[in-house]
Amino acid sequence: MNNILKSISFIFHPILMPMLGVVFYFSKSPRYIPVEIIQAKLISLFILTILLPILLYFLLKTMGRTSTIYLSTTKERITPLILNSIIILLILLRVLPSTEIIELYYFFVGILISTLSCLILAILKFKASIHMVAIAGVFMFYVALSIHFSININGTLALMAILIGAIATSRLHMEAHNYKELVIGFFIGFIPQLILVNYWL
Template sequence: MPILLYFLLKTLDRVNSIELETTKERIIPLAINCLIVLLVLQRVISVHEIVELYYFFLGILISTLTCLILVIIKFKASIHMIAISGLFMFFIALSIHFSININGILALMSIIIGAIATSRLHLKAHTYKELIFGFFVGIVPQLLLINNWL
């Protein structure tokens, strides 16, 4: 689906490249992502069935909306860092909630977070500030929503 949306936006001249280098190019894909996540929350996942997954997707929606607001005010946070840090915080919460030891997975995810940050810096796609903002935009909503299901 994301690649199809990219080709649609490329055909409509809304994006220049797949990197979405400018903040202006990021507005429409982030808005579409917000709509998709909102539809998933309303139509696919019920708060009464899988509480953990519902609040994970709610955290994704909050992170995406925050990223969209940052883009509108011309700040480009790293979407890669938002995604991996949100998932990392969700895994930490799952390990606490179900009392399971997933330290190996958490250690591997820490390495992956470092690798993603390093690659974004190496490619000169982001600055340190954008990576740190992205990290916290991903973690904070998941952290705030933990009280609702943990």
């Protein structure tokens, strides 16, 4: 059980959540989007949201700015969160501008707001759970898409709810966070996506 709980935190690392939302959007959207455009967006987002952050992490680790991939202290979080905010801004300006796929544009605006919120809290020495921020944001995006496209994804939403509980349990088991940090992390991820629904739903 110990290994299972630890693996949950690793498998569902926040770095993977944006791509999870994007892949889900393209798989469920009834809107016609040429395959070439989908492939180009996915490749660009994979590079910017997964590959580049991993490379930056190893660079920061080499420089002694981080110790683990989980960014266990508030001090370790500041630089990665700043870099991640810059990456998301680049995505909004170059990969997913508001004139193209508006749902994904506001999805990443929500991610940016959540990231900046985590950054502010880290500067104030509070360690909100980034795992919960990420999964809560994706969960709310799924809910909004189900309403927007009038599709039944109750099974997916139920699975996501179970996953949220599993991630929270994993973070508590690893003593990475307390209940307050998990709850605040959840709302930091959930609320921006909920508010931004007004601009595209």
